[in-house]
Amino acid sequence: MDPTIVEFIGEKCMISIIPNFSNEPLHLIYGSVGPFRAGFPVFVPLWLAAHLRKQQKCRIVPPEWMEMETLEEIKEEEKRSKFFTKMPSEHYMVVAQLVMSTAPDDVPRCEELRTIIKDIFDIRESKLRTSIDAFIKGEGTYAKLDNLTLLEMHSVRPILPYSLDHIARYQRMATASQRDTSMMNTTGGGTGTGSMSNSFFTQ
Amino acid sequence: MSRSNKMFGDKAFDLLKDLKRSAQTIPAFDDDGVRQVLEEVKAIFEENVAQASSYSSSGDRSLWPLLNYRHAALQRNKRCLLAYLYERMQRIKAMRWEFGPIIPSDIKQALCEPEVQFFNNYSKSLAAYMRSIGDGKGIDLTGNLRPPKSLYIEVRCLENYGKFELDDGEIIHLKKNSQHYLPRAQVEPLVRQGVLQHIA
């Protein structure tokens, strides 16, 4: 899964817009949106909101949590807590980034918000790194990841599962070689030539 | 043995190293290298067969390490050779997705005959599969490679192009450094020509 896919998934989030046109409801496969009435807020998927905004057909109403006071609280709570706190949106980074890049004029105190959201993300990322470090040193194979958002998981996606897989592989090999130290290891764990050639090229 | 400073498997490993280092889409098939590796495999195998029979008849334990050593060398040769072919196969497959059913002629020269054959077979099977999806409705899987951002894209104009008429009759003035939000399909030719630049 690459970052563009994480963003693609996040773009499904519903967001409120205020259209400057009127139209009957649209029956999308994802579900119906509208009716659109000029000047009245209506919920649409983020991808649609971004499109309409770029065509200057609407204003975006930032989600409730995109506001300094709320985010200050979240930031303090995130600093205080040993665990990951629950974010107001599962895709808070994607939503914030998309809204602020498409419609900076629709977001009061946009620059400050950008900074504090980045701060929150950074606090969580460093927490994530610390816990991963402890987790790997503790030789765990299972962990609970509550309240971690998709983008945050994605930020450790290649490296964390791969490291765990490698550690597990070494452990299996160690066990195997203890079992029969006398036997010559000719095939290397029985995964076959093909997969070994794979790992050769992905090093 | 004949080459005193060379070890078993060196040539096979070279095949892989050269392939990995090559900056080309796919370097020329190393006919000579592959042949040498196959010869080494054959030679090692024959030596081992000869000595294995004397080992089993005489029970001479001193031959045991040598037999094992040769066997490992043989396995390594095969592993490297097959890895070489496997990696080339991956690149040949990737070309089908990138260039479509016809191999560009400059690249075709780098392939050996069985590889060209493989490409054609792969291409045919893939096309047949894509046509058969969804009860014969078909999907072109080589398209839609990235998540769609928008039917419209933001572009910056790199030169004074002048007037540009959209399908709906709207006239856009493309001035150097001006920015526009336009239907992707209609402006893509201009992006390819370098008149417009796609900005994120």
Add this chain to the structure above:
Amino acid sequence: MSESENLEEALNEQELNTEAAYAEEDNDDEDAEPITAQKVLEILETAWTNEMCAPELLQHQTDMLELMLSQVAHMEEQMKDLDKNDFRFVVHQMELERIRYIMASYLRCRLQKIEAFTQHIINQDATRDATDKRLSPEEAKYAQEFASHVDEYFNKVATQYMPNQQRGEAEQRVVAPNLMSHVFLKANVAVSGVIVGVDDEEVDLAPGSQHIIPYQLVSDLIQKNQAQLI
């Protein structure tokens, strides 16, 4: 405007048609419930993310794909005569682009696994009942063809020149996915007593809880839709 109103009506009808078609298709099944296009899409989206994250090939979704492809084709048909700059046209077109991407990405992801683990997947499917096969009939055909193309290529270039005894190692070259590789998991419902480690350590998964865990320990939960990969 009347043209686009007709379009919306027609699209609406199509949703009902899809429901009817599906209920009919499964009418020997007592529990068959009408399914909306929205539900079909949700199922496909989940199948897509699961497939992207799972090390092994998961069960095919031919029925759902066919329903969605019909829906997309029908919409395209309805939209054909519409002004390309109509607000509705653009929005529907954008949505269809997203859905086409999901379907294409999903099938590509499966093809990658089929090509990487060809023989392993064919062997496994041979032991499964017709209803449990992981490969769709089209994929099964493709897998067979691909396997024989690869064999032919390897044989022509190398294996035919290898000493007799060295050729019979095709079994050794069967590549299987590492089922113990770690995945990110989200529980859809409460699941109790999931073994999470080598020492039979057990945990209960709360709905919505997230975990990192070796795939094999939870593959049955994915199958039963009690959890999904993220």
